[in-house]
Amino acid sequence: MSTPLSPRSATVSIETAWDEVRSIVGAEHIVPAKPQDAVDGIGPQMVVEPASQQEVAAVLKTAAVADLRVLPRGAGTKMEWGNPPRAGELILSTRRLNRVLEHAYGDMTATVEAGCNFQQVQDTLSAHGQRIALDPLWPDNATVGGVLAVNESGPLRARFGSLRDLIIGITLVLPDGTVAKSGGKVVKNVAGYDLPKLATGSLGTLGIITQAIFRLHPTPRESRTLTFSTANMTAASQFILAIQSSKLVPTGVQLRTGSSTSCEIDVRFEGTCAGCDCQTDQLLQMASGMTRIDPPGDIWKARETLWNGNSSAAVCKFTLLPTELQSFVERLTVMSVQKQTAWQLVSQAVGLGLLRLETPQPDSLTDVIQALRSVLESRGGSLSILSCPAEVKSKLDVWGSAGDAPPLMRSIKAQFDPRGILNPGRFIAGI
Amino acid sequence: MEARIIDRFRAVVGKRLITEVAQLRTYECDGLTNFRVLPQAVLLPETSAEVQAIVQICNQEKIPFVARGSGTGLSGGALPVDQGIVISLARMNHILEVDFGNARVVVEPGVINAEVTLRVAPEGFFYAPDPSSQSVCSIGGNVAENSGGAHCLKYGFTTTHVLGLEVVLPDGSLVHLGSTAVDRPGYDLPGVFVGSEGTLGIATKVVLRIVKKPEVIKTLLAAFNSTNEAGAAVSEIIAAGMLPAAIEMMDNLAIQAAEAAVHAGYPDCGGLLLVELDGPSAEVEELTKNVDAICTQCGAWEIRVAQSEAERAVIWKGRKAAFAAMGRISPNYIVQDGVIPRTALPKVLSEIERMSRAEGLRVANVFHAGDGNLHPLVLYDRAIAGQEERAFRLSIDILRLCIQCGGSITGEHGVGEEKKMMMSEMFAEPDLETMQLVRCAFDPGQLSNPGKVFPRLRLCAEKTGPYQPHPLEVAGVAQFF
Numbered sequence: 001m002s003t004p005l006s007p008r009s010a011t012v013s014i015e016t017a018w019d020e021v022r023s024i025v026g027a028e029h030i031v032p033a034k035p036q037d038a039v040d041g042i043g044p045q046m047v048v049e050p051a052s053q054q055e056v057a058a059v060l061k062t063a064a065v066a067d068l069r070v071l072p073r074g075a076g077t078k079m080e081w082g083n084p085p086r087a088g089e090l091i092l093s094t095r096r097l098n099r100v101l102e103h104a105y106g107d108m109t110a111t112v113e114a115g116c117n118f119q120q121v122q123d124t125l126s127a128h129g130q131r132i133a134l135d136p137l138w139p140d141n142a143t144v145g146g147v148l149a150v151n152e153s154g155p156l157r158a159r160f161g162s163l164r165d166l167i168i169g170i171t172l173v174l175p176d177g178t179v180a181k182s183g184g185k186v187v188k189n190v191a192g193y194d195l196p197k198l199a200t201g202s203l204g205t206l207g208i209i210t211q212a213i214f215r216l217h218p219t220p221r222e223s224r225t226l227t228f229s230t231a232n233m234t235a236a237s238q239f240i241l242a243i244q245s246s247k248l249v250p251t252g253v254q255l256r257t258g259s260s261t262s263c264e265i266d267v268r269f270e271g272t273c274a275g276c277d278c279q280t281d282q283l284l285q286m287a288s289g290m291t292r293i294d295p296p297g298d299i300w301k302a303r304e305t306l307w308n309g310n311s312s313a314a315v316c317k318f319t320l321l322p323t324e325l326q327s328f329v330e331r332l333t334v335m336s337v338q339k340q341t342a343w344q345l346v347s348q349a350v351g352l353g354l355l356r357l358e359t360p361q362p363d364s365l366t367d368v369i370q371a372l373r374s375v376l377e378s379r380g381g382s383l384s385i386l387s388c389p390a391e392v393k394s395k396l397d398v399w400g401s402a403g404d405a406p407p408l409m410r411s412i413k414a415q416f417d418p419r420g421i422l423n424p425g426r427f428i429a430g431i
Numbered sequence: 432m433e434a435r436i437i438d439r440f441r442a443v444v445g446k447r448l449i450t451e452v453a454q455l456r457t458y459e460c461d462g463l464t465n466f467r468v469l470p471q472a473v474l475l476p477e478t479s480a481e482v483q484a485i486v487q488i489c490n491q492e493k494i495p496f497v498a499r500g501s502g503t504g505l506s507g508g509a510l511p512v513d514q515g516i517v518i519s520l521a522r523m524n525h526i527l528e529v530d531f532g533n534a535r536v537v538v539e540p541g542v543i544n545a546e547v548t549l550r551v552a553p554e555g556f557f558y559a560p561d562p563s564s565q566s567v568c569s570i571g572g573n574v575a576e577n578s579g580g581a582h583c584l585k586y587g588f589t590t591t592h593v594l595g596l597e598v599v600l601p602d603g604s605l606v607h608l609g610s611t612a613v614d615r616p617g618y619d620l621p622g623v624f625v626g627s628e629g630t631l632g633i634a635t636k637v638v639l640r641i642v643k644k645p646e647v648i649k650t651l652l653a654a655f656n657s658t659n660e661a662g663a664a665v666s667e668i669i670a671a672g673m674l675p676a677a678i679e680m681m682d683n684l685a686i687q688a689a690e691a692a693v694h695a696g697y698p699d700c701g702g703l704l705l706v707e708l709d710g711p712s713a714e715v716e717e718l719t720k721n722v723d724a725i726c727t728q729c730g731a732w733e734i735r736v737a738q739s740e741a742e743r744a745v746i747w748k749g750r751k752a753a754f755a756a757m758g759r760i761s762p763n764y765i766v767q768d769g770v771i772p773r774t775a776l777p778k779v780l781s782e783i784e785r786m787s788r789a790e791g792l793r794v795a796n797v798f799h800a801g802d803g804n805l806h807p808l809v810l811y812d813r814a815i816a817g818q819e820e821r822a823f824r825l826s827i828d829i830l831r832l833c834i835q836c837g838g839s840i841t842g843e844h845g846v847g848e849e850k851k852m853m854m855s856e857m858f859a860e861p862d863l864e865t866m867q868l869v870r871c872a873f874d875p876g877q878l879s880n881p882g883k884v885f886p887r888l889r890l891c892a893e894k895t896g897p898y899q900p901h902p903l904e905v906a907g908v909a910q911f912f
């Protein structure tokens with residue numbers, strides 16, 4: 001990973017800059033950072049909480065002139081994701097940008113500020129029987145902006161796609177203070193480049209997301225979840241692929257398994273009562289070799305349990321072609337024996353999942369991640385690390401390869417953030 | 432164009448090079464025929480390597496190029512640029528891979544949209560984006576325009592179905608965006624490339640997602656006295672929490688034209704609604720009843736459900752032929768492509784009617800009612816002095832109305848040449864400047880379809896905002912990245 005040479009040419013002293021920020025947001029909304037505000041060991045000086053996008057713009061402008069590196073933050077649930085920043089003096093928190101600006105329920109769209117709590121948005125929308133058809137990690141804490149910045153998605157993806165299929169408009173504040181809107185309030189719109197998609201998953205490296213507009217879906221009238229168990233991964237995999245190639249329309253197909261657990265498969269149907277009933281019947285016919293069990297708890301939030309336990313583990317996101325899940329699990333099984341790796345995964349049938357890996361020594365954790373990554377990458381997939389011990393991060397890029405795209409990604413970054421003040425170094429390819 | 436450069440091009444594509452003026456005429460416009468520019472040459476590469484070699488020459492010689500698929504675009508996207516060449520992808524028309532297990536297909540850009548479905552249908556799949564031009568338009572053109580179709584209401588637009596791309600960038604380098612798997616780490620480059628109207632490079636391979644055919648499809652036709660009544664039914668259907676596969680509307684003028692062209696057997700009414708429901712049979716049965724009841728409640732006096740695949744095909748044939756059918760009732764017409772929030776439908780339709788009367792020109796309406804994508808067709812006669820200008824003005828005023836209602840100037844046809852001036856009415860200057868940053872990252876030399884989409888060119892060296900380049904940067908000592 002090459003470190004870009006960033007010409008620093010602060011024209012304003014840091015003290016003057018903090019004074020200016022203070023005058024923009026008010027003294028009570030700029031506070032000295034605490035140890036827990038550090039991001040991967042980089043301790044910022046101040047935490048700033050602007051209340052409007054004008055304030056965000058003014059703060060960024062000031063930061064840029066004083067060469068302060070900015071670490072954007074929502075609720076802070078995923079600050080450990082990404083590579084360690086090269087530097088970061090200022091945490092820009094979107095906490096006070098927390099209004100649902102419009103729920104146009106007749107048009108099934110909603111405009112929200114980036115600091116909105118994800119679950120609160122859903123609760124607001126449910127008043128009119130609608131939702132953002134997305135189930136990210138930790139919705140009770142996560143903010144909309146943070147969910148967007150990391151491109152988080154859950155089991156609902158089986159039917160509704162990911163954020164790129166749900167976001168229709170965005171407001172970004174660039175490091176030079178430009179406030180730019182793209183997309184709009186209509187679900188169908190091809191006027192200009194699709195910046196909502198560019199910003200989604202960009203980890204705050206291009207601009208601060210201040211507002212987002214989503215297309216909404218009706219909250220389903222009925223929902224049915226069925227869970228099956230089998231000790232045989234081949235049977236599990238065949239069952240999942242059979243569901244995928246059947247006429248069933250599930251809104252979740254999930255595999256949970258691990259080095260010391262058997263395979264459990266969760267399937268969910270939503271829609272009308274009649275639709276759920278008949279699909280359930282069809283599914284049960286297909287599931288002849290499976291044991292039907294009661295779902296153990298809220299299995300649609302099973303991904304969250306991968307963070308439970310020892311912090312010497314790594315939690316990774318993997319992507320692969322759906323048909324390759326079985327061979328991936330087989331490889332994990334071999335590896336768990338060879339390298340004494342304990343693992344646990346929650347995988348979505350569309351070809352991605354989360355994986356928890358634990359080894360007796362951090363060194364072998366690095367080896368295991370590298371080995372899995374090279375297998376996945378050679379087949380068009382990927383493995384990126386979400387959480388891991390610091391030692392692992394010091395040896396591995398958390399993102400893995402971006403193929404031949406890094407030069408292009410770097411030129412996009414250079415256009416949006418020429419001085420490299422936003423989340424420097426946290427993203428892929430040294431961005 | 433200098434003979435030397437022509438020779439360089441010939442060395443790449445041999446006889447697949449057109450320089451004869453008479454032959455070049457075929458390429459001087461796309462589906463929007465009132466804009467015409469004669470290109471200097473047209474090249475028909477057959478491989479990614481040839482596209483790359485051509486673009487490398489363009490980059491070295493500073494020659495602007497325009498990619499062209501089937502030339503059915505309706506916004507002048509494939510209109511050649513002055514002193515430039517056209518790169519036609521028509522001969523790169525192979526389906527390279529079909530992977531049913533993963534519901535993926537890899538195609539060259541010149542593959543015709545409908546051929547993808549044709550190829551995968553025997554295994555029970557289809558390619559969901561279905562522009563009315565699907566029997567002729569290319570996947571490359573669909574990618575560039577982020578094309579839609581009637582079934583995008585439920586299934587999403589082209590962008591939803593593009594997982595990965597091989598692209599020749601304007602500097603001649605080859606790059607892979609996205610992948611066959613979802614969520615490749617890094618910026619969502621396929622997301623930015625799709626819909627970029629040929630301004631960010633040339634797609635030479637596309638990884639598409641295909642979709643399983645639903646268990647059951649029901650197509651329902653409902654006749655109302657007015658588009659307002661039909662519009663109310665649309666709102667009720669959506670409010671009832673249903674997401675049909677398609678909801679299309681036609682007004683009386685559009686019905687007349689479609690009838691004259693394909694005899695679809697549509698009822699002669701003021702507002703015709705075409706609703707398609709698909710999915711598990713039990714669900715579709717139930718929802719069809721609901722839709723039927725809602726339509727009746729909103730004043731439908733005739734409701735027909737297609738009883739066979741053949742009947743369904745006829746219903747769709749009428750709808751898909753609607754643009755071309757205008758030729759039956761008017762010597763000339765302009766197709767527009769505005770989008771409005773669905774709830775603004777009644778207001779916008781009555782306003783269009785008022786404007787049409789005031790201008791003394793007929794406007795037919797055919798549209799994707801479910802997502803508020805209007806296609807007002809402004810009818811006129813070029814032979815009558817001044818009518819073409821008035822028609823053009825009216826069509827632009829309709830787009831202004833869409834913007835005023837919080838909508839967009841284009842839902843699926845693209846900005847292209849035609850609507851680029853409207854971009855400054857829809858977006859503020861900083862919005863456009865920010866989009867141009869993407870342009871500068873992909874195409875700093877502005878060679879790929881220059882002059883389209885944006886109201887003006889932007890010099891990529893230009894720095895915006897309060898920052899000046901660092902002296903070290905100017906001296907070439909330091910670089911960003």
Ligand SMILES: Cc1cc2nc3c(=O)[nH]c(=O)nc-3n(C[C@H](O)[C@H](O)[C@H](O)COP(=O)(O)OP(=O)(O)OC[C@H]3O[C@@H](n4cnc5c(N)ncnc54)[C@H](O)[C@@H]3O)c2cc1C
Nearest residue numbers: 500501502503504508562563569571572575579629634843
């Ligand atoms: C009768 C009729 C009905 C239509 N109905 C619909 C409809 O329902 N929905 C809809 O969305 N559109 C519709 N269209 C518009 C048009 O068919 C679509 O925009 C289509 O996607 C254009 O494809 P094409 O191959 O003809 O592209 P072209 O017109 O050749 O090109 C369109 C744009 O794509 C660029 N381009 C082409 N190939 C590439 C490539 N490989 N890489 C990069 N850029 C490329 C060109 O430079 C140009 O900017 C209709 C058109 C007609 C004539």
